[in-house]
Amino acid sequence: MIDKKGKNYIKTPAFYYVSHLAKFIKPGSKRIHFNKFCENISVSAFKNPDKSVMIVLLNKTDKNVEYNLCYKQYSFHDNIDSHAIVSFIIRD
Numbered sequence: 001m002i003d004k005k006g007k008n009y010i011k012t013p014a015f016y017y018v019s020h021l022a023k024f025i026k027p028g029s030k031r032i033h034f035n036k037f038c039e040n041i042s043v044s045a046f047k048n049p050d051k052s053v054m055i056v057l058l059n060k061t062d063k064n065v066e067y068n069l070c071y072k073q074y075s076f077h078d079n080i081d082s083h084a085i086v087s088f089i090i091r092d
Contacts, residue, residue, distance in 0.1 A: 017058070017085055024054050024087055040065050041080065055088040 002009045026048045034045040034055065042058040059065050059080040069076040071090060080086050 013083070020085055020087065021056065024056075024089060026050070029054070038065070038067060041067055045071075051092065053090045053092075055090070057086045057088075059084050 001012055025046050028049040029046040032045045032047050032053070034043050036043045040059065040061045040063075042060060044056045046054045046056075048054060053071065055069065055071060057067065057069070057080055059082055062082050064079050064081050066079050067077070069078075069088065071088075072092070074090055076088065078086075
C-alpha cells in the first residue's frame with residue numbers, strides 16, 4: 001500500500017502472497033483443475049510453459065491444519081501453519 005503522496009509504503013500480507021506466486025507461476029501458465037476436500041485450505045494449481053505443475057495451498061484459518069495432497073503418483077502429508085502459504089513444484 002502506498003500513501004497518497006507516494007512517499008511511504010507498507011507491505012501487507014497480500015504483497016507477500018503475490019510475490020510468492022509470481023516467483024513460481026511463470027508467464028503463459030494456465031490454471032488447471034484441482035479438487036479439494038477441505039474448506040480451511042484454498043488450493044490452486046497451474047501448469048507452467050515448461051510443463052511443470054505448481055500447486056499452491058493457503059491456510060485461511062487461525063489454526064495449523066493437517067493435510068494430504070495427491071497429484072498423479074505423488075502424495076504429500078504435512079501440516080500448514082495458520083495463514084501460511086505453501087507451494088509444490090512437480091516436474092514429471
